[in-house]
Amino acid sequence: MTACITGATAGIGLAFAEALAAEGHDLVVVARDELRLTTLAHRLGTEHGIAVEVLPADLATEAGCAAVMDRLRTTAGSVDVLVNNAGFGLNQDFVGGSLAQEERLLDVLVRATLRLTHAALPGMVDRGRGTVINVSSIAGWVPMGSYAAAKSWVTTFTEGLAAELHGTGVNATAVCPGYTPTEFHDRAAIDMAFLPDWAWIDAQRVAAEGLRAARARRPVVVPSKRYAALALATQYAPRPVIRLAGRVVATSRAARR
Numbered sequence: 669m670t671a672c673i674t675g676a677t678a679g680i681g682l683a684f685a686e687a688l689a690a691e692g693h694d695l696v697v698v699a700r701d702e703l704r705l706t707t708l709a710h711r712l713g714t715e716h717g718i719a720v721e722v723l724p725a726d727l728a729t730e731a732g733c734a735a736v737m738d739r740l741r742t743t744a745g746s747v748d749v750l751v752n753n754a755g756f757g758l759n760q761d762f763v764g765g766s767l768a769q770e771e772r773l774l775d776v777l778v779r780a781t782l783r784l785t786h787a788a789l790p791g792m793v794d795r796g797r798g799t800v801i802n803v804s805s806i807a808g809w810v811p812m813g814s815y816a817a818a819k820s821w822v823t824t825f826t827e828g829l830a831a832e833l834h835g836t837g838v839n840a841t842a843v844c845p846g847y848t849p850t851e852f853h854d855r856a857a858i859d860m861a862f863l864p865d866w867a868w869i870d871a872q873r874v875a876a877e878g879l880r881a882a883r884a885r886r887p888v889v890v891p892s893k894r895y896a897a898l899a900l901a902t903q904y905a906p907r908p909v910i911r912l913a914g915r916v917v918a919t920s921r922a923a924r925r
């Protein structure tokens with residue numbers, strides 16, 4: 669079995685890559701930094717005796733997406749597990765912020781997820797087996813900028829896919845983590861010093877609970893009981909309360925810039 673993980677060099681994607689490698693899957697690892705990919709491939713190949721293909725690609729670009737789509741359509745060494753994980757955050761107001769950055773965000777979080785899934789699924793359905801895991805976020809339930817809106821799309825898209833795939837042997841799962849200590853916040857220059865230690869959930873746990881949920885064919889999972897409870901609250905609390913929560917988070921982030 670071969671698994672393709674986007675954003676496999678760091679954080680949550682790296683945790684998925686390590687967990688799938690430990691189970692004996694061959695891997696196709698995708699990210700932009702080729703040196704990091706090659707180092708990872710060598711390490712996982714040596715530690716687990718698996719084959720690891722390195723596929724450097726910028727998923728914000730046409731050429732990068734097309735290269736990964738081509739690999740997902742290949743029948744030799746067919747991909748049975750696709751983890752759409754690559755992503756980043758923005759630390760800017762929408763008004764007056766960089767439009768190019770907003771568009772890159774949508775390209776990576778939404779457009780690449782859509783296109784890679786579209787490339788992978790026909791083969792999986794023909795073979796009668798396969799799994800798509802889309803890494804979304806708990807932020808998708810709270811209105812607070814374009815990142816949250818994009819993650820809302822990822823979760824809803826995945827739930828719809830799971831319904832469409834029912835009975836095919838293929839399943840789709842949206843994994844919605846809370847705050848996870850990765851390179852994500854540093855890359856976006858988001859100061860997280862205010863967050864207490866107990867509020868972080870580690871990437872290995874996110875990947876383990878994500879894989880468990882996918883195997884149980886659950887369309888959505890929120891790793892950890894505390895974040896699952898928070899997600900439930902955001903889904904059932906009156907919408908004005910959730911809008912207020914979104915405003916408080918956005919205002920506090922702006923104050924920390």
Ligand SMILES: NC(=O)c1ccc[n+]([C@@H]2O[C@H](COP(=O)([O-])OP(=O)(O)OC[C@H]3O[C@@H](n4cnc5c(N)ncnc54)[C@H](OP(=O)(O)O)[C@@H]3O)[C@@H](O)[C@H]2O)c1
Pocket residue numbers: 674675676677678679680681698699700701704725726727728753754755756757776803804805806844845846847848849850851852853855
């Ligand atoms: N950390 C959190 O608190 C948190 C919470 C909820 C959801 N998430 C989601 O989890 C996913 C993974 O984030 P993370 O926290 O693990 O971040 P991370 O540590 O910064 O890792 C991001 C990964 O994505 C790759 N990547 C970024 N832009 C890319 C592009 N244009 N094309 C291809 N690959 C790209 C990076 O490698 P290169 O730079 O080499 O390309 C890296 O491997 C994201 O979708 C994020 O939205 C994170």
